[in-house]
Amino acid sequence: MPNETVPTFSPTRRSILKAASGLAVLGTGIAGFPSIVRAQTKEMIIGCAGGHVGWMNETVVPLFEKKYDCKIALEGTRSSVNLEKMRQNRDKPYLSVVMMDDPVLIQAVGEGVIEKLTPAGVPNLSSLKPGTVHMDGMWANYQQPWCGIGFNTDSAKAVASWADLWDKNLQGKVIIPSLQNTEGVWPLIFAAALATGKPLAEAQYDIDAAFAKLKQLKPNILNIYTQMPASFNLLEQGEASMLAGAFSEFAIPREKAGAPVALAAPKEGVGAMPSGIARVKGGPQDELALAFINEMLGPQFQEAMITKTFALPTSTKAPPSDIVPADIPVFAPDWGNVAKNRQAWIERFDREIAA
Amino acid sequence: MSKATLDPHTAAVARPGHRGFKIDPTAALALPAVLYLVAAYAIPLAILLFAAFRTPEGLSLANFAGFFADAYNWQVTYNTLWSAGMSTLACLVIGYPTAVALARSRGVVQMALLVSLILPLSVGVVVKAFAWTIMLRTNGILNQALLGIGLIDAPLRLLFTPTGLVIGAVNVFLPFMILPIYSVLRLVDARLPEAAATLGAGPVYRFFHVLLPLTLPGIIAGVAFVFSLTVSMYVVPNLLMGEQFMTLPRLVARSYLYFRNEALGSTIAVILLVIAVAVVMGSQYLIRLTRHET
The missing domain is CATH 3.40.190.10 (Periplasmic binding protein-like II)
Known part of the structure; x- marks a missing residue:
């Protein structure tokens, strides 16, 4: 008796219509209960x-x-x-x-x-x-998120000013971000403020002064990074003493995890x-x-x-944060100006600072 | 070649002018590879070449002229060739004696040498480059070793220096120098240097006048391999040098990914391609020349 051992499927017109109507009911059900x-x-x-x-x-x-x-x-x-x-x-x-x-x-x-x-x-x-x-x-x-100066706590106890990056004792011990990275603008903008003595809001447009000042930093530069984690590792290991433009969301968790690093908010301000x-x-x-x-x-x-x-x-309804001291300015630059000039700055940076 | 004369199918393929020319059916075995290479290499290459020569005014060499008009790009080209050249030279200097030792060793020793050569190839370039960022530090193992054996009095700065880059690159690409030289050395008749010795040739003379000429094809192949790989390396300079040492492959990546300048990226890629093709073709020519002379 082959029919008892081998199941067979012989669709009839009636069975096909039954199956189709069943599917239609199911489809209507799904469409009819969107919330579920x-x-x-x-x-x-x-x-x-x-x-x-x-x-x-x-x-x-x-x-x-x-x-x-x-x-x-x-x-x-x-x-x-x-x-x-x-x-x-x-x-x-x-x-x-x-x-x-x-x-x-x-x-x-x-x-x-x-x-x-x-x-x-x-x-x-x-x-x-x-x-x-x-x-x-x-x-x-x-x-x-804010950017300041990340530093190795075995090398220094604090960083008071962005000018500390230019310290003669830090030859080959400073890491800065590439201008390809968004945080790369901070060394440039704070260099402009240090060079001109102008407030950050004005100094950010004096890019010639910024490059001239940054050029003086070259003997201290260990590396110009595009990948921050690898460079931050060098800071933790003491190969570098300072990392300009370090992120709060990266540096502070490492500090809290017990790594010998800290994030300084220098007196001139931090970058938003x-x-x-x-x-x-x-x-x-x-x-x-x-x-x-x-x-x-x-x-x-x-x-x-x-x-x-x-x-x-950024919400005025959120509880205020004390992560940055109240007397330290939190500076947001003219990002439109940054976006407009970034490619030209990168090309200049390649030739004057990185090379 | 001897098979070509025996096999009528192959002979027909070898002589396209022959009447009744037929394609060898076994050629169809290469079809998957050919299709893959056409899709993954030939078509993208054609697009790349087109993009490099395309300008708003039509096809021209203007992109190349623009690239070479900038002194900075000459510096980048020099950096690329310098790092590739130095890495290749270092691989040759270290790799040749290693290949000789490998060819002359037998049994377990040879097996151990081969494994130690092949096994590191399974480790990714990124991992190796990261490892070198640790070893090249001022308090890294390399400086400690040099201080320990009294070669230096104070730690050297190796990380983010061209020297560090060459050290890292040699680690990655050394097997590609050793293996071609080793494969040629295995074919060298060991009695030839012995015969030279019986005729009074000293070790140095035997090396320069017997062994070196016989192994030239292996050296040329190794140099071509390593130079082609090091001239286009991206990860190693990225991790071991940062932005301070720009090379052509890194400029290609930046042009495409950051500047969105397809014309510049394609132009530099074509320049790199020309360098690599010149090295491969030059090496083929040299190999033929050495075979002819020997």
């Missing part, structure tokens, strides 16, 4: 810096996923790479939100790949500190890093994107993130 079924499949992709993936997954991502019952996928890479992705996928964007440095966001505005934020869609926009909403709402800063957040033009999950941006600009998420990033909050 669709909410579980909601997913949003956010482009951010590679170094941000760790703290975001530990702080803001779980908060948001729980509150909005969705999944967040982070694409962590360089800001310039995320910009390239937006350009390449301009017709069919897959990123909903991007978190980038301000100079790159200026380029993103030029490329027309990000969309304006308004208080109607992002209510927390109205309670941000002055100077943190840019180009009439094209993007906003969700935090201000431009951590911007923007909505991708025509990106998927637009409502979710606006909700995420709103939360990132609000006190609850900012309070959570700065426990890991040791940055300054």
